[in-house]
Amino acid sequence: MAPATSRLVDRGRTAGRLRISMLSAEDYVRRVKRATGLEVVVQEGGRVIAESLPRATATAGRRLPAGGDVELAGSTYRLVGFEAPGFEGGSVAIRLLGRDPDTSSRAIVVAALAGFLLLAFSFALAVSRSLQAQVGRLLDAARRMSRGDFDVVVPTEGDDEFAALGSEFNQMASQLQARVQELQLERARLQDAIRRVGESFAKGLDRDALLDIVVKTAVDGVGADCGRAVVQDGDGASVEVARSGDVSARRVALEEVEAAAASSARAVEITHNGTSALAQPLSSSEGEHVLGLISVARASRPFTEPERELFNYLASQAAVSVENVDLHETVQRQAVTDELTGLFNHRRFQEVMALEIERTRRFGSDMGLILLDMDDFKKVNDTYGHMQGDLVLREVARVLRESAREIDEPARYGGEEMAVALPQTDLDGAYRFAERVRRRIEALELPILDGERPGTLRVTASFGAAALPSNEDAGRDALVAAADAALYEAKRSGKNRTVKAG
Structure with a gap:
């Protein structure tokens, strides 16, 4: 009687419904009779399912009215009745009977009220236990969520507040699980970004490696499909130095946006x-020139404002890093380069000579060297001034660079004296090289910077050529001394000529 209903759930799906009553019809009859002294009859669908009448006066299946007097086995009873909920949406009829015809109606009513209260108490008890079960499920689910288990699902039954609460709880668990997954993904991205920052420290002076890290970080940071970095070479052409993703699939869009960014x-x-x-x-820190470009692209959706801000930040930091790399390279170049001629300075020349001679000994090759000295250079300075002398040295240095191979190392040895280290070159090769340079210097026609003097200036130089054969164990000093002696002989013999050592 007064059943409560609960949904049976298997792995998140409804497997059935359980209806249970905490009070049987027989118990109800006994309790009401004990409390009121009245006879009690419980009927369902016209059938008696429990009664307190003695067998001799039993209703024998007779359907009793809801009120009034009724005669059973020769005895008259006054009765009152009411309906109570039953199973499967049905109801049960409860009848209270007083045997004494003089029983007051008030006593019957009081008895009926007591029976109804007993029934209500039973129903409340069933509902209370059902609520306790639902609260217990919510509490268990909350504890599991506190341990990080977001797969928990709370059963939702019916359309009451607990069903709504369970539904909201499940939605919250689902949202938390999605958020945790997003945070895990963001954590992985952050770890990757930190790793790249560490790599950038190690590659801080490698421009291409640094830009490669920046491009990969930008692509991941803004959720792009691909990206790349381009810089300008010595001829002003754009050269791709780093990429991430399938750039070819978005090449047209990348080239279009790069052109727009470069022009603006x-x-x-x-x-x-x-x-x-x-x-x-x-851009450089002063904004005077563009060092390169970074671009990213993706299909299906435009970039959001936060994504644009992140990309701009990364690009700005990359510009600072690239400018620092350029500055470092400039300082390094200045440390080994003669400022006036652009050739290697004396210190760098000595380092190169030591390295090349060591390589010569290791691989059994020849090593050539020429020394040249400008003829009558002091007279040029005294007659035309030091600016004219500087122009002469710059033009002679240009001839040396244009005449040298990639493996050769031209340098300003000191004053108006210059040298060229010639790896893998024997004495005859060094002599031919020196003669070729000498003739080109002799053919120079240099403008006179003093506007008051008409005409052009012509200069000459003397050369000494030496070589370190592969079968000799002489060192750097011996090779330089041999070339210097040959140069002295060229000067003593009349200048504007080349003399072989030895």
């Missing part, structure tokens, strides 16, 4: 055939 000298975003692309110039 600022960050630009464009959309081309469904592809969104971002590009930002890598």
Whole structure:
């Protein structure tokens, strides 16, 4: 009687419903009779399922009215009745009977009320236990969530507040699980970014490696499909030095946005055939020139404002890093380069000579060397001034660079004296090289910087050529001394000539 209903759940799906009553019809009859002294009859669907009447006066299946007087086995009873909920949506009829015809109606009513209260108490008890079960499930689910288990599902039954609470709880668990997954993904990205920052410290002076890290970080940071970095070579042409993802699939959009960013000298975003692309110039700190460009692209959706801000930040930091690399390379170059001629300085020349001679000994090759000295250079300075002398040295240095191979090392040895280290070159090869340079210097026609003097200036130089044969164990000093002696002989013999050592 007064059943409560609970849904049976198997792995998140409804497997059935359980209806249970905490009070049987027989117990109800006994309790009401004990409390009121009245006879009790419980009927369901016209059938008696429990009664307190003695067998001799039993109703024998007779359907009793809801009120009034009724005669059973020769005895008259006054009765009152009411309906109570039963199983499967049905109801049960409860009848209270007083045997004494003089029993007061008030006593019957009081008895009926007591029976109804007993029934209500039983129903409340069943509901309370059902609520306790639902609260217990919610509490268990909350404890599991506190341990990080977001797969928990709370059963939702019916349309009451507990069902709504369970539904909200399940939705919250699902949202938390999705958020945890997003945080795990963000954590992985952060770890990767930290790893790349560490790599950038190790590669801080390698421009291409640094830009490779920046491009990969930008692609991941803004959720792009691909990206790349381009810089300008010595001829002003754009050269790709780093990429991430399939650039070929978005090449048209990348080239379009890079052209727009280069011409405007600022960050630009464009959309081309469904592809969104971002590009930002890598400008110097003073903004005087563009060091390169970084661009990213993706299909299906444009970039958001936070993504654009992150990309601009990364590009700005990359510009600072690239400028620092350029500055470092400039300082390094200045440390080994003669400022006036652009050739290696004396210190760098000595280092190169030591390395090349060591390589010669290791691999059994020849090593050539020429020394040259400008003829009558002091007279040039005294007659035309030191600016004219500087022009002469720069033009002679240009001839040396243009005449040398990639493996040769021209240097300013000191004053108006210059040298060229010639790896893998024997004495005859060194002599031919010196003669070729001598003739080109002799053919120079240099403008006179003093505007008051008409005509052009012609200069000559003397050369000494020496070589370190592969079968000799002489060192750097011996080779330089041999070339210097040959140069002295060329000067003593009349200048503007080449003399072989030995």
